[in-house]
Amino acid sequence: MIESLLVANRGEIARRIIRTARRLGVRTIAVHSDIDAGLPFVTEADEAVEIGPAAPAESYRNAERVLAAAVRTGAAAIHPGYGFLSENAAFARRVREAGLVWVGPDPDVIDLMGDKINARNAVAATGMPVAPGTLDPVTDEAAAVEAADTVGYPLMVKASAGGGGMGMGIAHDEAELRKQYGGVSGFAARMFGDPGILLERYYPAARHIEVQILGLADGTVVALGERNCSVQRRNQKLVEESPSPDLDPGLRARMLTAAVEAGKAVGYRNAGTVECLVHGEQGAQDFVFLEMNTRLQVEHPVTEAVYGIDLVEEQLRVASGLPPSTDLTGLQPHGHAVEFRVNAEDPIRFLPGPGAVTRWEEPVGLPGVRVDSGYAEGTKVTPAYDSLMAKLIVHADTREEALTRAREALAAFAVSGPKNNLPFFTELLDEPTFTDGTYTTSIVAKMR
Template sequence: MTEWPFPASVLVANRGEIARRILRTVRELGLRSIAVYDPDDRDLPFVQEADEAIELVGSALPSPYLDVALLLRAARDSGAGAVHPGYGFLSERASFARAVTDAGLRWIGPDPGAIEAMGDKINAKALMSKADMPLLPGSDGPVSDLAAAREVVATTGYPVMVKASAGGGGMGMAIVRNDAELAVRFEKAQDRARHLFADPAMLVERYVERARHIEVQIFGQADGTVVALGERDCSVQRRHQKVVEEAPSPLVNGELRQRLCAAAVRAGEAIGYRNAGTVEFVLDTDTHEFFFLEMNTRLQVEHPITECVAGVDLVEAQIRTAFGRETVGMPSAPEPRGHAIECRVYAEDPVRFLPSPGTITRWREPAGPGVRVDAGYVEGNTVSRRYDPLLAKLVVHGEDRAQALARARTAVGGFKIAGVRTNLEFLKRVLDRAEFIDGAYDTSLVSRMTTG
């Protein structure tokens, strides 16, 4: 503990599997771990496993994990020295990052200015244009109404993607293929953006019909250098949200990997990025052209597969950087060490993908060589309808893709959950799908699976 400045403690401002995963590394580093929790979450494992757990009571917000004043009070009362936001909730809220640092605490994430710069898609697009980043043809600034959207389409042609400038996680997005759809879907997406983000600003961009969603993990180190730790393929999505990810991408060869990583590093360098971040691209499967989509200024849900193939602990690197410690052994664009696949296990109807809250009456995790389970629940826990229904991330690592795929099938088959409906059967179908096995899938895979 003498290595760390006083007070050597980290408060995790999150819940479930990501809180549990961060707390594990905090303890391994010899730091005191502090959890905060909604009263509904008091029985979840992350609360029990922390050195100290503080109940968040008295919030008027929909979730106490969004209550900045309550979180800062918990940090002060517990004597925390740093705050890790995880993902979701306040993780990409620049105002929260500033509030943490203004309170004299260390923020385990990028500088608030970087969060702000990349949080608005329109501003991010302008910044990336200056960094010589390939961009999808489309609107250069905010599109405020249907008439302006039609002007953009007159240049790009159909299909286009309409998306909220302030959005994330696939929310506030719609694919439009003709004038009739534009009239309906633009205004619907704008209304949703106004409701979700209190910001009706929209972007209209060319939609790549046969696309792969490729993202590159970057890390801005304490010495100012930005490195890329390789790509992840996140093309298996339902409703624009990821379900199965793998690293490296079976579509990306060494030359393309170098170009993707170089572009991602340029993005980080353009904003003086520090800590963990992800640069997302859309890749045309026919031409292998790639275009910048957005940058996520936080730890990603799918970070474990990069940890497997790059041989790093990203949370440890985050903490060390926040405390001003050097992060060693992080070469840029490293040669992948084997292959990793992540399956997101949800409490949801496997056909309609609707949440399935309830009490877990059976929970048996798979085990074996190369198998890792980052879980937020155990048997007896209740899955609340108030929060995202992600139960666990099942991660497998193999010497090559064939071994990883075989291990993934075995592990999914060996994961036993009862009391709530899960998507385990759907995950089996994905792993057995010929186009997934061949690595020849694209972002429309799930749509084809669910429509026949």
């Protein structure tokens, strides 16, 4: 096992990685911006280094400063968490060139899967279904209109180099396509340095289902079940659960097999997620590949709950060249888990509402309840970063019991100061399509 680890992230995911590293006896180093100095992850690490001001480009996304902190503190490895530098292949290469261990997949795989079109073409070669779409990036509006006639409406207009639900729009006709093309292409150029666009068939009544894979040190790739991530606002996930309700068992088996084959085809190592869209009703369901995230997902705790494992530990073991903590090839899930992302945003329009935390009371003493939080009373949620404050995870023997447990846990979770979306989750648990498990990605729009 590596002896020391720099966590190149912040908030709840930094705390979560530090917690596992401490349990394994690994020395931890936190890097932080100046305004994050008072957050729990900074004080919980064995050592902390301030690397710059609030702007991510000057701190958490600044590869030079992160690497300098790693070298100065004698870190043996870097764990990027999610977001920021986690899917930056150039940074991963520099970590390795500096003689440090990169806790993630090979940089070439990050490059391949970081481009939606290349990723789509790579998995299609393994036999995984893909939605009708363009095989090459579309780089001008006229070409987009021409390609749309072949692909067919409605369309998803996606930034080829984007990820995490960023840089996307929907077009039902040529007029909408022209409008969306300019907006998405401009956003892609600003955010990702690449204006290339992917046009892909849009499935309005679909489920967003993802498969957790883990590439082991010996080359084995295993699938650790799937997660339903269909509760979304602006293509950003709010609630995830595992196993996915209302999913045909035969289709589930095919999805898991296809995800493993895709991982094997690219020589995948460490944790990753193959995201898919499932369309159709029970008995006539099918799926198409959406994208692959070459990192740990925000929603990884639901997989941990149903499989009884620690994915961060498995990541560190793979990066250290060690076998997994248990035989993962035959590991079976138990029960049902649901995760709620507690964000600093209003529960109606989901607009950011940062502020000083004057009250922070997590549910305690409830069986099967876990909270991964990045804040505490007396800290401050700033507009400089994502609005995620904490994740509430519940686990029980059945989905019905898990939802009952979730109601109790949500009622016991109190946050004052920043706006928060806890009331939305209470409302969601009374929504019939959510409680019966038949909901799709349109559920939030229908509720609002």
